[in-house]
Amino acid sequence: MGIQRLGVVGCGLMGAGIAQCAAESGFQVWIKEADGALLARGLKRIDEAWERALAKGKATGTQCGEWRQRLHGTLAFDDLAACDLVVEAIPERLDLKLQTFTHLDQAMGPEAILCTNTSSLSVAQLSPVLAPQRLSRLAGLHFFNPVPAMPLVEIVRTLATGAETLAALQTFVKDLGKTPALAPDAPGFIVNRLLVPYLLDAMRCAEQRLASVEDLDTGMKLGCGHPMGPLHLSDFIGLDTMQSVADVLFDAFGEPRFKAPALLRQLVAAGRLGRKTGSGFYRWEGEKRMEVMPL
Helix, strand or coil, rough: CCCCCCEECCCCCCHHHHHHHHCCCCCEEEEEEECCCHHHHHHHHHHHHHHHHHHHHCCCHHHHHHHHEEEECCCCCHHHCCCEEEEECCCCCHHHHHHHHHHHHHCCCCCCEEEEEECCCCHHHHHCCCCCCHHHHEEEEEEECCCCCEEEEEEEEECCCCHHHHHHHHHHHHCCEEEEEECCCCCCHHHHHHHHHHHHHHHHHHCCCCCCHHHHHHHHHHCCCCCCCCCHHHHHHHHHEEEHHHHHHHHHHHCHHHHHHHHHHHHEEEEEEEEHHCCCEEEECCCCEEEEECC
16 A cells, blocks of 8 residues: 555645645645636645745755656546545535545545545544445544644544554655654544644633733743744634634533634634734734734
8 A cells, every 4th residue: 555646635725735745755746626726826835835945955956846747736536546645635614525525435546545634623524425445544644734844744543444544644654754643533633632722722811911912922932942922823823723623622522721712703703814814913924923913
């Protein structure tokens, strides 16, 4: 069950990052999007990352050329049919994921491994649209943002996931130069189960005016040695994503620590989603964090 050809469904931030890493690691990659404009935008994001690597001396022109030759864009599920592994990386909506896996079940060969990059939904919820014989080759493959920089990948096993599938995915993750962590199919898996309550508590502290946004971030960054503070990180992740993950965890466990604070819902309702919209807890200019925004 060696993996040589990778399919990625979704060419947004996560999908593009997964495809970029795989192409750089020697895999042939087919990345699918819903329409040509979304595909062009995602491929441009990958190409710009390679141009930056070239400009900084982190890659040669020959390497960039080889990476580009391994990357193939498509709008058709059928073009993924020869892939050994497909990773779905579309928005966190179960209805969209079920539609996607219905198409993959019809298009893929019987030995293909199908994975979702979901950060909070149950992997087993995708089972009803798959043929029974395919369930042993269904798993979660949860990458972290930004994919090229983050070294961890959670491999999420359902009760039906086969040992051979897990072994193949562990090898694949290591071949990407990353570290696999095996997680059960429980809401939040490992990292978000621990991380999300911490981020939500920081929002409650801002909501209750315990300290300023900047001081809350500085305190955790310098006091605990974190690379960025919790509100900065929440902006980086996306406040709409934070709200969605919190809702899934609260529905699953019913614990107050998982409940999205009113401040988070207000920011999302106002369209202040963090880095992706240019404002959240902070104002953003592209990837650069600027001053604190008023609450």
